[in-house]
Amino acid sequence: METAPAVEQARAILAAGLAPALKRTDAPAYGVFPVYSPVELYRAAGLFPIGLMGAGGQIDIVHADARFQSFVCSIAKSSLELGLQKRLVGMEGVAFHSICDVARNLASVFKRNFPGMHIEYVHLPQNAAGPETEDYLVAEFRRILAGLERRLGHRADDAAVAAAIREYNEPRRLMRELYAIRAKEPERISSAEMFPLVRVGTILPPDEHARILESAKAEFLARKHRRMDRVKVIVEGAFCEQPPLGLIETLEGAGCYLVDDDFCAGWRWFSTDVPEGPDPVRQLARAWLERGRATSTRYNPDKPRHKDLVRRVRETGAQAVLFMPAKFCEPALFDYVIFRRELEKENIPHLLIEFEEKMWTFERTRGEVETFVESLLFD
Amino acid sequence: MAEYGTAVHEASRKAMSAWYDRLALAARTGAPSAYLMISGNCVEILRSFDIEPAFPEVNALQLAIRKQSLPLILKAEEIGYSSDNCAYVKADAGFTFGEGAPGAGKIPKPTFIVCNFVGCHVYIKWFEHCSEFLDVPLTMLDIPFLRSDRPSDEDIHYVVAQLKNLIASCEKATGKAFDIDRLREICALSAKAEAGWQRCKDLCKNSPSPMDAYFDAINLMGPINVLRGTQDAVDFFDVAVREYEALVKAKKGPIPQEKFRIVVEGPPPYPFYRQFRDLFAAWGAVAVQSTYSTVGGIWEFGFRHDPKRPLESIAEQMLMENLCNRSLLERYKQIRRYVEDWRADALVIHSVKSCRLFSAGQGDMRDYFANELGVPTLLVESDLEDPRYYAQAMMKNRIDAFFESLEHRKLLKKPQGRTTA
Numbered sequence: 172m173e174t175a176p177a178v179e180q181a182r183a184i185l186a187a188g189l190a191p192a193l194k195r196t197d198a199p200a201y202g203v204f205p206v207y208s209p210v211e212l213y214r215a216a217g218l219f220p221i222g223l224m225g226a227g228g229q230i231d232i233v234h235a236d237a238r239f240q241s242f243v244c245s246i247a248k249s250s251l252e253l254g255l256q257k258r259l260v261g262m263e264g265v266a267f268h269s270i271c272d273v274a275r276n277l278a279s280v281f282k283r284n285f286p287g288m289h290i291e292y293v294h295l296p297q298n299a300a301g302p303e304t305e306d307y308l309v310a311e312f313r314r315i316l317a318g319l320e321r322r323l324g325h326r327a328d329d330a331a332v333a334a335a336i337r338e339y340n341e342p343r344r345l346m347r348e349l350y351a352i353r354a355k356e357p358e359r360i361s362s363a364e365m366f367p368l369v370r371v372g373t374i375l376p377p378d379e380h381a382r383i384l385e386s387a388k389a390e391f392l393a394r395k396h397r398r399m400d401r402v403k404v405i406v407e408g409a410f411c412e413q414p415p416l417g418l419i420e421t422l423e424g425a426g427c428y429l430v431d432d433d434f435c436a437g438w439r440w441f442s443t444d445v446p447e448g449p450d451p452v453r454q455l456a457r458a459w460l461e462r463g464r465a466t467s468t469r470y471n472p473d474k475p476r477h478k479d480l481v482r483r484v485r486e487t488g489a490q491a492v493l494f495m496p497a498k499f500c501e502p503a504l505f506d507y508v509i510f511r512r513e514l515e516k517e518n519i520p521h522l523l524i525e526f527e528e529k530m531w532t533f534e535r536t537r538g539e540v541e542t543f544v545e546s547l548l549f550d
Numbered sequence: 551m552a553e554y555g556t557a558v559h560e561a562s563r564k565a566m567s568a569w570y571d572r573l574a575l576a577a578r579t580g581a582p583s584a585y586l587m588i589s590g591n592c593v594e595i596l597r598s599f600d601i602e603p604a605f606p607e608v609n610a611l612q613l614a615i616r617k618q619s620l621p622l623i624l625k626a627e628e629i630g631y632s633s634d635n636c637a638y639v640k641a642d643a644g645f646t647f648g649e650g651a652p653g654a655g656k657i658p659k660p661t662f663i664v665c666n667f668v669g670c671h672v673y674i675k676w677f678e679h680c681s682e683f684l685d686v687p688l689t690m691l692d693i694p695f696l697r698s699d700r701p702s703d704e705d706i707h708y709v710v711a712q713l714k715n716l717i718a719s720c721e722k723a724t725g726k727a728f729d730i731d732r733l734r735e736i737c738a739l740s741a742k743a744e745a746g747w748q749r750c751k752d753l754c755k756n757s758p759s760p761m762d763a764y765f766d767a768i769n770l771m772g773p774i775n776v777l778r779g780t781q782d783a784v785d786f787f788d789v790a791v792r793e794y795e796a797l798v799k800a801k802k803g804p805i806p807q808e809k810f811r812i813v814v815e816g817p818p819p820y821p822f823y824r825q826f827r828d829l830f831a832a833w834g835a836v837a838v839q840s841t842y843s844t845v846g847g848i849w850e851f852g853f854r855h856d857p858k859r860p861l862e863s864i865a866e867q868m869l870m871e872n873l874c875n876r877s878l879l880e881r882y883k884q885i886r887r888y889v890e891d892w893r894a895d896a897l898v899i900h901s902v903k904s905c906r907l908f909s910a911g912q913g914d915m916r917d918y919f920a921n922e923l924g925v926p927t928l929l930v931e932s933d934l935e936d937p938r939y940y941a942q943a944m945m946k947n948r949i950d951a952f953f954e955s956l957e958h959r960k961l962l963k964k965p966q967g968r969t970t971a
């Protein structure tokens with residue numbers, strides 16, 4: 172299968188790394204650490220939100236090891252290393268979120284080491300949606316906006332937030348469509364193509380991202396395809412640190428069709444468009460509470476993650492789940508216990524594969540996945 | 551006077567075993583009980599309904615200190631926990647979800663679980679797992695992390711609203727109506743114990759310090775975090791204050807001669823508590839302050855539960871008056887204040903693999919204290935629960951080398967007339 176030109180374009184943009192992204196628009200870039208961030212607010216304040224998602228295998232860790240111990244995930248260290256190597260110059264600041272204790276402390280380390288940056292820590296609720304939770308989140312979003320207004324010296328009004336919601340709804344809708352197509356006809360879109368298409372959105376303005384996704388969609392729909400003898404799987408656990416492309420290629424090469432995954436989960440957070448309407452900040456807060464993903468970094472008794480995983484398995488017709496947590500990622504590793512228990516109750520096969528962003532040999536993983544796939548195919 | 555610290559230790563042991571007895575009784579009779587976390591807890595509310603609090607963290611601590619944790623950790627790893635997960639959780643999970651656990655039946659199956667999510671994200675997972683494995687309902691209290699000097703009005707409002715929901719759950723679980731006057735009385739008892747806590751910590755500003763505010767603080771931490779809001783806790787702190795005041799008068803401390811005053815950051819290696827302590831005692835090093843002792847609450851700077859504003863003050867303690875819900879930079883400030891006001895010679899950071907809340911970024915902390923503030927700083931690594939990460943010989947080498955050089959520095963400094971005593 173020929174790689175679609177839109178995918179080539181996405182890959183080229185990603186290969187160029189963060190440096191050009193920092194200068195891509197006139198608006199100053201604002202870093203967002205995973206998982207979810209209310210990018211609309213930064214956009215409304217006149218910033219260009221871009222993902223600060225580690226460095227993959229692109230740089231050596233020279234300084235960050237002295238700040239964070241060996242048992243801390245790679246994304247935290249390599250994101251810090253980018254700063255310590257002065258590769259984030261031009262980034263106005265970074266937003267971190269209540270996802271785990273590492274990200275929380277990382278926000279402090281950024282604040283101390285890069286005093287010129289606007290470091291924000293966003294506390295996203297770890298609870299069910301309810302009137303007080305919604306009011307809290309609205310206040311939190313307003314607090315962030317007010318902080319940016321003070322920093323940048325101009326207003327970010329509701330109209331600007333509403334416009335930003337409209338802008339980001341576009342690529343999010345297209346990503347949902349592509350995921351739906353892949354779930355139904357995985358032979359039409361390979362995951363090694365899907366991944367760069369999604370990931371590139373973390374360093375592009377939403378309209379440019381939407382254009383790439385549009386053309387990718389057209390290319391995929393025009394494609395001739397043939398289904399192969401592969402196992403349909405859901406990949407779960409890679410919502411924060413991102414796997415290397417080589418690992419995704421390995422999964423496919425070993426005989427899997429990925430019918431769903433949680434790569435760049437925060438950038439595809441919502442199950443529908445964020446509604447337009449009066450009080451856009453409240454619309455965004457409400458959407459976060461009611462239309463957000465079930466992810467390991469969010470406790471939501473209304474939508475337990477393990478139940479949602481089973482639901483997605485049933486809906487996509489997946490035959491198995493591949494747990495793919497980043498090494499040392501506590502939220503993902505803890506969830507494995509509950510996921511595994513639930514899947515075993517439901518008789519859904521699963522396999523655990525740990526990864527690191529800087530991983531570069533995949534032979535062992537390939538062997539494990541091949542054995543797993545064979546056991547399913549010849550069951 | 552009797553031997554050093556006997557009265558405090560005895561009083562703490564007695565008060566805590568009375569609590570264990572109440573838990574065992576609840577296990578037998580099914581009297582209402584609830585799981586709760588230590589950090590910034592809201593035990594006052596449970597107490598106002600006579601719901602006995604059980605703390606899985608205390609269970610994990612006990613297992614470690616009795617050297618029973620490893621087989622339980624391994625058992626937890628069999629059911630899917632990773633070698634990189636917090637071992638506090640794993641030891642408790644191995645105990646609670648496993649069969650034939652030592653001491654089983656002494657801790658009740660809780661009527662419900664109250665997850666006070668105060669800073670530590672692992673708390674959420676731990677209690678979700680308890681809820682799932684034990685099939686017990688869970689109430690989550692989402693406490694916004696302290697993002698500036700003080701919580702905003704909205705933060706307080708949000709937490710108070712959740713506390714009211716908790717009160718409704720307690721009413722449902724016990725069939726009792728909420729009595730705000732009872733809660734006020736309990737908060738008044740809390741405030742008395744908190745004053746005792748502050749006094750004990752303040753007494754450590756003396757030289758010699760009457761207690762080791764790291765290793766001995768554990769005697770104080772049980773009563774303040776678990777028994778807060780009871781007369782038992784108030785009585786305990788009366789004993790503690792009396793004994794430490796007498797020791798100050800007699801110029802006595804936990805070791806024969808206090809040579810170094812240190813501040814310790816990070817939890818202790820419970821499976822090797824004694825050995826670790828001895829490495830410092832050998833150098834005449836006494837902890838005059840510690841951050842670990844403030845995971846539940848920071849009372850030494852004056853915070854008190856307020857009977858006039860019971861719910862608001864409970865919310866304030868959860869939001870800002872405990873170590874866990876504050877940022878690493880706030881912790882730097884706390885340690886700095888300790889070093890200055892308690893006149894410490896050095897900072898010792900014990901970095902534990904399990905607890906990323908404490909340890910992630912401690913290398914930066916060392917850089918700040920050693921290089922920016924010029925405070926001699928030692929960083930050593932092991933774990934608070936998993937014995938596999940503690941290496942006695944290496945630990946001894948590091949600690950010896952550090953105090954050797956500290957001694958040398960002290961000798962050099964003395965002629966200029968600066969002493970730390």
Ligand code: SF4
Pocket residue numbers: 205244245246247270271272273274411412468497499500501502503
């Ligand atoms: S990879 Fe996991 S542990 Fe690391 S920052 Fe992300 S969520 Fe936290």
Ligand code: SF4
Pocket residue numbers: 636637638639670671672673904905906907908
């Ligand atoms: S991470 Fe630390 S604070 Fe949290 S449960 Fe583990 S030991 Fe306790």
